Amino acid sequence: MASTIKDIRAETGLGLATISKYLNGGNVREENRIKIEEAIKKLDYHPNEMARGLVTKHTKTIGFVINNIASTFSGSLLQHASTYLLERGYSTMICDSNNSVRQEAENIRFCLEKLVDGVLLIPVSKDVSVLNPLKKAGVPVVLLDRELPGADCDSVVIDNRASAERAVEELIRCGHKRIGVIHSEEYTGMERFEGYRSAMQKAGLKTPKQYEYTRPVHSSELGYDGMKAFLGLKNPPTAVLLSNYEVTLGVLMMMNDKGLYCPEDLSIVSFDELILPMVMKLKLTIVVQPIEEICAEGVRILLKRVEEKKDFQPQKVTLHASMKIGASIKEI
Amino acid sequence: MASTIKDIRAETGLGLATISKYLNGGNVREENRIKIEEAIKKLDYHPNEMARGLVTKHTKTIGFVINNIASTFSGSLLQHASTYLLERGYSTMICDSNNSVRQEAENIRFCLEKLVDGVLLIPVSKDVSVLNPLKKAGVPVVLLDRELPGADCDSVVIDNRASAERAVEELIRCGHKRIGVIHSEEYTGMERFEGYRSAMQKAGLKTPKQYEYTRPVHSSELGYDGMKAFLGLKNPPTAVLLSNYEVTLGVLMMMNDKGLYCPEDLSIVSFDELILPMVMKLKLTIVVQPIEEICAEGVRILLKRVEEKKDFQPQKVTLHASMKIGASIKEI
DNA sequence: CTGTTAGCGCTTTCAA
DNA sequence: TTGAAAGCGCTAACAG
Helix, strand or coil: CCCCHHHHHHHHCCCHHHHHHHHCCCCCCHHHHHHHHHHHHHHCCCCCHHHHHHHHCCCCEEEEEECCCCCHHHHHHHHHHHHHHHHCCCEEEEEECCCCHHHHHHHHHHHHHCCCCEEEECCCCCCHHHHHHHHHHCCCEEEECCCCCCCCCEEEEECHHHHHHHHHHHHHHCCCCCEEEEEECCHHHHHHHHHHHHHHHHCCCCCCHHHEEEECCCCHHHHHHHHHHHHCCCCCCCEEEECCHHHHHHHHHHHHHHCCCCCCCCEEEEECCCCHHHHCCCCCEEEECCHHHHHHHHHHHHHHHHHCCCCCCCCEEEECCEEECCCCCCCC | CCCCHHHHHHHHCCCHHHHHHHHCCCCCCHHHHHHHHHHHHHHCCCCCHHHHHHHHCCCCEEEEEECCCCCHHHHHHHHHHHHHHHHCCCEEEEEECCCCHHHHHHHHHHHHHCCCCEEEECCCCCCHHHHHHHHHHCCCEEEECCCCCCCCCEEEEECHHHHHHHHHHHHHHCCCCCEEEEEECCHHHHHHHHHHHHHHHHCCCCCCHHHEEEECCCCHHHHHHHHHHHHCCCCCCCEEEECCHHHHHHHHHHHHHHCCCCCCCCEEEEECCCCHHHHCCCCCEEEECCHHHHHHHHHHHHHHHHHCCCCCCCCEEEECCEEECCCCCCCC
């Protein structure tokens, strides 16, 4: 049986409150401090977080509800966020929504039942109403990587439109005019698509429907099928914007199948750092997202909201994603 | 404020104990059952797991202490294990050891302080003593993917030696004699190395030191540098066994750098399914691990130990990994 | 600064 | 079957 605060009392002869106060960083007479510390060591005492939580109403646990743990980018967010949380003494309860809106709703309920202090959410749903149970329970939530239109809660995202726009501008600068885009219908996919449209429009270039390929969710299949469709056109695009890592994998697969090379046969700009291009001797030109900063900010805001009682305006943090120039664009 | 069992009492006029009994699946008079259910619905009541846990001494939380969350294979284990746990009403607390023995020890302490009911561990350390705190606290643990020599606890692994042996035998069957191996010094890396040695020995083939390249931890750098070393030899191996996914990535990178192709210039057998080879139009011959089964078994055993009081003999489950024949071996 | 006291929300005897 | 009462381990007034 683990020792309790009462054992410490028996050992030191002090009152429960004094010991509790010491445990919570209060001021205790030097002499007593030593007594308590010795007793703690001797008895190998560890506070029972459950009893503590029953009184204080918090669990020091954050729920991380992730769109899809198998997604490379989301997985990285989990990795860094959980590390930051651990550093601050919080545990991370992981709930994979597996790209399912229903599962996501269940995950949120689950978090609530487990009495998490807050939630980090990479949403699958596009409907603000998923947040309702959280709102009702008064549990703070910070959106990571994706916004929810109309949500009045904190979020940390990157400047998706602007960075997609810059990426396409780079394509245009290199002389490309027939530029395609493969994107998902998720928040990031759509934002990046808007950036593409904006860049094309500003340059006075056409964006025919056949140059746009889309699917609900990012996947290598999306890239594979999209590229296949482009290659079947009479006038395929000479360059494409790819809205994430998995999509890029799929595109490269299709190009391999067809015996095509990048950038000789097709120019590419993409999102997210890849280990892959190293394996392929292909230096992709990509938009690099500041993963660690996203997590650092997200955790910082969430814990601020959790630990400080008074609430403040929802913070919408937009971080800047930088471009890394590679060699996947042919100058024409 | 969330409603409590007392609100249910006020609503139904029943006793606390009766309501509690209902909540825990006990027999209650039909008439009362209905009353309680209506009150629960009306008040949107959810049991406070913390108060419950304070009495019952369990949290319905499992700690998942992972060697390195960024490892592709370990990440997959996390994904599936957390899904199985969720299905059984358990939450998964994720703790990334980031390949550090010290961090791993801290993670285990953290799990204990958080009063997890059990731990799923992919160990970094090779020393059984990491388990001591768990043992002392009486918290069950199941090792996943890796054994700890001398540990008398449950574990679920694959037949690493035998499958590596089969992989190398395939190389030999295709006529290769100069066969190298790149592996880590982790449990899986070493086991697979032993399988290599065994196959070579049985075939009467030499295993010169220069054909063995090793590092403490699996990484693409290990593969990259290992391959580089092999290529610098007067008589490089014509085929290699690669002990995991990341190593394979590194080897393929190096081959790209040197303008070499698989299997024309070098034959490869590897572990773990890769999306990569599809991207590269290269069908690797690989050992496929039954990831979902590993997790299903691990979770099953752990929860059995958690939920059943009486303890049983430690179970060492060894699952079979199958070979998937591709086209990465040249017949010579 | 210290100690006593009263719960937090729930389960669990135990008697009815 | 039911309900009153005790108590899980801790914190938070409050009085000293």
